[in-house]
Amino acid sequence: MDDLKKLRNTLLEKMKFRENNQNAQVQVQVKVAMATCGIASGAKEVMDFMAEEFDKRNIEAVVTQTGCMGYCYAEPTIEVKLPNNEPVIFGWVDLKKADRIIEKYIRNNELVEGIIPLNFASIDDNLNDETTERKKQIRIALRNCGVINPENIDDYIGRDGYQALGRCLTELSPDVVIDQVKKSGLRGRGGGGFPTGLKWEITRKSVAKPKYVVCNADEGDPGAFMDRSILEGDPHSVIEAMAIAGYAIGAEFGVVYIRAEYPLAIERLKIAIGQARVLGLLGRNIFGTDFCFDIELRYGAGAFVCGEETALIHSMEGNRGEPTVKPPFPSVSGYLGLPTNVNNVETFANIPPIITKGAEWFASIGSEKSKGTKVFALAGQINNVGLIEVPMGTTLRDVIYEIGGGIRDSREFKAVQTGGPSGGCLTKKHLDTPIDYDNLIASGSMMGSGGMIVMDEADCMVAIAKFYLEFTVEESCGKCSPCRIGNKRLFEILEKITKGNGTLEDLEHLRTLGNVIKDTSLCGLGQTSPNPVLSTLDNFFEEYYEHVVDKKCRAGVCKSLMKYIIQEDNCVGCMACARNCPVNAITGEKKLPHLINQHICIKCGACMEKCKFNAIYTN
Amino acid sequence: MSHIKIQLKPRQVEQLQEVCQSFNNKPGELINVLHKAQSIFGYLPAEVQEVVAKELNLSVAKVYGVVTFYSFFTMQPKGIHPISICLGTACYVRGAEKVLDEFKRLLKVNVGETTPDGKFSISCLRCVGACGLAPVVTIGEKVYGRVSPDGVKDILKEFE
Numbered sequence A: 001m002d003d004l005k006k007l008r009n010t011l012l013e014k015m016k017f018r019e020n021n022q023n024a025q026v027q028v029q030v031k032v033a034m035a036t037c038g039i040a041s042g043a044k045e046v047m048d049f050m051a052e053e054f055d056k057r058n059i060e061a062v063v064t065q066t067g068c069m070g071y072c073y074a075e076p077t078i079e080v081k082l083p084n085n086e087p088v089i090f091g092w093v094d095l096k097k098a099d100r101i102i103e104k105y106i107r108n109n110e111l112v113e114g115i116i117p118l119n120f121a122s123i124d125d126n127l128n129d130e131t132t133e134r135k136k137q138i139r140i141a142l143r144n145c146g147v148i149n150p151e152n153i154d155d156y157i158g159r160d161g162y163q164a165l166g167r168c169l170t171e172l173s174p175d176v177v178i179d180q181v182k183k184s185g186l187r188g189r190g191g192g193g194f195p196t197g198l199k200w201e202i203t204r205k206s207v208a209k210p211k212y213v214v215c216n217a218d219e220g221d222p223g224a225f226m227d228r229s230i231l232e233g234d235p236h237s238v239i240e241a242m243a244i245a246g247y248a249i250g251a252e253f254g255v256v257y258i259r260a261e262y263p264l265a266i267e268r269l270k271i272a273i274g275q276a277r278v279l280g281l282l283g284r285n286i287f288g289t290d291f292c293f294d295i296e297l298r299y300g301a302g303a304f305v306c307g308e309e310t311a312l313i314h315s316m317e318g319n320r321g322e323p324t325v326k327p328p329f330p331s332v333s334g335y336l337g338l339p340t341n342v343n344n345v346e347t348f349a350n351i352p353p354i355i356t357k358g359a360e361w362f363a364s365i366g367s368e369k370s371k372g373t374k375v376f377a378l379a380g381q382i383n384n385v386g387l388i389e390v391p392m393g394t395t396l397r398d399v400i401y402e403i404g405g406g407i408r409d410s411r412e413f414k415a416v417q418t419g420g421p422s423g424g425c426l427t428k429k430h431l432d433t434p435i436d437y438d439n440l441i442a443s444g445s446m447m448g449s450g451g452m453i454v455m456d457e458a459d460c461m462v463a464i465a466k467f468y469l470e471f472t473v474e475e476s477c478g479k480c481s482p483c484r485i486g487n488k489r490l491f492e493i494l495e496k497i498t499k500g501n502g503t504l505e506d507l508e509h510l511r512t513l514g515n516v517i518k519d520t521s522l523c524g525l526g527q528t529s530p531n532p533v534l535s536t537l538d539n540f541f542e543e544y545y546e547h548v549v550d551k552k553c554r555a556g557v558c559k560s561l562m563k564y565i566i567q568e569d570n571c572v573g574c575m576a577c578a579r580n581c582p583v584n585a586i587t588g589e590k591k592l593p594h595l596i597n598q599h600i601c602i603k604c605g606a607c608m609e610k611c612k613f614n615a616i617y618t619n
Numbered sequence B: 001m002s003h004i005k006i007q008l009k010p011r012q013v014e015q016l017q018e019v020c021q022s023f024n025n026k027p028g029e030l031i032n033v034l035h036k037a038q039s040i041f042g043y044l045p046a047e048v049q050e051v052v053a054k055e056l057n058l059s060v061a062k063v064y065g066v067v068t069f070y071s072f073f074t075m076q077p078k079g080i081h082p083i084s085i086c087l088g089t090a091c092y093v094r095g096a097e098k099v100l101d102e103f104k105r106l107l108k109v110n111v112g113e114t115t116p117d118g119k120f121s122i123s124c125l126r127c128v129g130a131c132g133l134a135p136v137v138t139i140g141e142k143v144y145g146r147v148s149p150d151g152v153k154d155i156l157k158e159f160e
C-alpha cells in the first residue's frame, strides 16, 4: 500500500505541475496536429519552422505535437493559445501562413484567415447546457485527441489518465467494474454492437486460465480511420482500458492486433507501452496491488477478414487468418484455446471516462438502446472531411449539413455509405433518421466501424456496388463456398451490367443470390457482403433499371455505357477531333460535320478535349 | 513457387536465423518473423521461406500458405520506389482509378509489376486511413495526398 501512495502522490504532483504551468499563462502555446494526414500535408515542416522562428524572433513559446484534431479537410492544422486568451485553431497552415500567424496573431493579436470554429463539447462540459447542445458533437473517445502530446504520458496523466485504473484496482471489485460497464450501456464499436459489459462478464465466468484481453486495431474497412486516429492521438486511453478489462475478467496478458499499414500508430503505441511500464502502470503489482498486466503488439498483414474476431485470433497464433464457426465464442475459447475478450479500439477508449465519470453520466448520452457517442470518419464528396464524434441518435442531416458543411461544389446529396463492405447506403429519405445500431440495421445498412462515405449525383450506385463486391472477392478467405464463389458471381453480374450487357433477369439473380450468400456464409464477412448490392437495389432500383434497359449510366461513370456524340449544328468540320482520335473512329469531310463510329470508339475523351466549338457531348 | 531462383548467401541465412531467434523460434511468431524478413529482403522468395520454415520447425507448405494469404507479403521483388495507389472507398469516389491509370500509362507497367530498370513498381492497397487527403498515393514511406492525374508526372519527377 505504501508503494501505491507514493505512486499516487507522484502522479498528483505531476498533474499539479501541469496545471500551474497552464495557470501561469505567460507563454504562447502552439500545438501541431501530427497524425498521418497532418504529416502527409506538411505538418512536420510547419512544426519545425515555428519552433525555429520563435527562437529567431525571440518569442517565448512552446511548440508541441498532438494527435488528430479532426479537421482533415484543413490539414495541416495548428492550435495557438495566447496568454489569457481562448485557444484558436488555424487550418490550411503552410509555411507562409505560419509566418503570418506568428507576425500577426501571436505578436499583435490580429486575426488571420483560416480560423476553424470549435464545434464540439468536451467531456467536462455540462451536457444539459444549451451551447453544448448546439455544438452537435461531444468528444468522449476522442477526448484527448488533438489535445495532448500522445508521446508524453505526463500529458495523459494530467488529463485524469490512469485514474480510472487506479480507482478500479484500489476501490472496486472486478464484479463492480463489470457492473458499471453494463450499466453504462456501452456496446461494441467494432461493428456488431454487442454489449461490452456482458462480454466481460461471460469471459470472467469462463473457468479456463490464463485469459487474454485483445484489442482489435485491424480497422480494415476502407474509408475508416477512427481507430488509427485514437491510437495516434491517445494511445494511453486504450492501454489503460485494456488493463481495466484485464482486471475485470481476470487476465494478465493483453495483445493489440494492429494492421501493418499504420506505422505511426504502431510507433506511438510502442512508446506509450514503454512509458507505462516505466511508471509501473503496466507490469507487476500495478498501483501496489497484486494485479499484474502487460501488453504486446501483433501485426496484421493486409487481410480484411482478420478484423473478424475468430480470424484475428488465428492470425495472432501465426496462422492463415481464416474464421471459424461461433460458438464457441472467443470469450470461452479464443487465443490458444483460452478465454479471450476481444474489443475494438474505440470501445476501449470509452472505458476510462465511464469509470471516472460514472455509468449514469455515460448512459445519459445517446439514444434509448445505443448509449454514448460514436466516432465517424466522414469522407467522400463532403466539404468538411474529417473525424467527428456525435451522440448516438444524431440525424444524418446534422452530420452532413451541420458538421460536414454540405456536399462539395454545392452538388446534390445522393447517398451515404455506412458499414463499409458489410454495410449499405442511406439516402435522402433517411436524412432525418436518428443514427444508432438498430435504426441503421432497419434501414438496410449497419453501423460498421464508423466509416461514412458521402456520395453525390456524380457517383454511380451500380459502380459503387461493384466496387465493394470487387473488394469482397479479393478479401474473401475462400474457406466457405457461398462467400468464395457466390460473391464472385455477384461481381460478374454487376460487371456485366456496368458493361451494358445486363438484363432484367440479372437483377433478379442479384437479389436471390445475394440472399443465399447472406444466409449460408460461415462468418460475418460473407453474411454481410451482399449488403452493398441489396441496399442499392432497394434504394436505387431506377439506376439499375437504366443500366439494363436504357443502357444508360446517369452519373457518367460506367464508360461502356457512355457515348461521345458530335452535335452537327456546332461542328465546323475543323478535323481537330479526327486528327486526335487514337483509333481513327471519327470520319468526315473538311468543313462538314463529323461522325463518331461508336463501334470503334474507345471512349477516351480526347476528341471532346480537343474540340474548340463545344460540339462533342456525352449522353 | 516463385519463378525467380535466387541463392541466399551464408550471411543472409545467418541474418534470417537471427531474426527467428529474436522471436525465440516460436512457430506462433511466424507472421512477425515474415514481417522482419520482408523488411530485410524486400520480398519473400521461396528460399527465404524455406529457411524460416526450418528455423521455426514448420512445414514449408504452412509458411507458403501464410505468405500467400496476406496481401502485405509478396514473393516478387518490388521496385526501389514501390508505388502504392490507395483504392479505398474514399479514394475511389475521388477518382483514384484515373490516378492509377496515369501511373500505368507513364511507367508502362501493370499493377503488380516492376519497371524493367527496377526503379518503380505499382501496387494497390486498401486504405491507409488518410481519407481526408483522398486520393492518396504512397511511394516508399512517403504519403502523397490529393493527387490528380495531372500531378502524377510531377511526383515521378521527384525520383529522377
Ligand SMILES: Cc1cc2nc3c(=O)[nH]c(=O)nc-3n(C[C@H](O)[C@H](O)[C@H](O)COP(=O)(O)O)c2cc1C
Pocket (backbone or CB within 6 Å): A187, A188, A189, A190, A191, A192, A193, A194, A196, A216, A217, A218, A219, A220, A221, A304, A305, A306, A307, A308, A309, A310, A342, A343, A344, A345, A347, A348, A449, A523, A524, A525
Ligand atoms: C469481416 C469482418 C471484419 C471485421 N473487422 C473489424 C475491424 O476491423 N475492427 C474491429 O474492431 N472489429 C471488426 N469486426 C468485428 C469483430 O469481429 C468483433 O466483433 C469486434 O472486434 C468486437 O469488439 P467490440 O465488441 O468492441 O466491437 C469485423 C467483423 C467482420 C465479420
